[in-house]
Amino acid sequence: MRLDKFLKVSRLIKRRTVAKDVSEQGRVWVNGREAKPSSSVKPGDELKIQFGQRAVTVRIERLAESTRKDEAGELYTVLSEESTPRDAEGW
Template sequence: MRLDKFLKVSRLIKRRTVAKDVSDQGRVLLNNREAKPSATVKIGDELDIQFGQRTLTVRIERLTESTRKEDVAGMYTILKEEVRKREDDPFGL
């Protein structure tokens, strides 16, 4: 399955065009390598996705072409979630 489609179907990113843009900007790593939107993902792969100040690391558990909202939980496992502190924030928020 293509990376941009997985991000959309798993609801990690709401729209496929946004998933494509995020990948094109180099904000998605597939197994610690920068990934293009057309990269093929498979079960067991790890994704690092940067959302602004937050980085989410997930492992792909299941691939399906389409899914309902209730079934999304089994598609990936969150391994780590980090929030970077802004350097210009004196309070560390």
């Protein structure tokens, strides 16, 4: 599954176009590597997403083409949430 679609379906990011923009800005990493919106993800992959001064790391548990709002949280497990300085780079 494409990274931008997973971010939207899992509701980590509200819209697919926003997920695409965030990925293109270099704010999403898959297994420690900067990821493009078209990057392929699979269960077991770790995603790190930079939201302003907050970074969230999640592990993908399963994939789904679509989910209901109450089921979206089952697609991933939050591994860590941390505050970071705005100029942090080099993850």
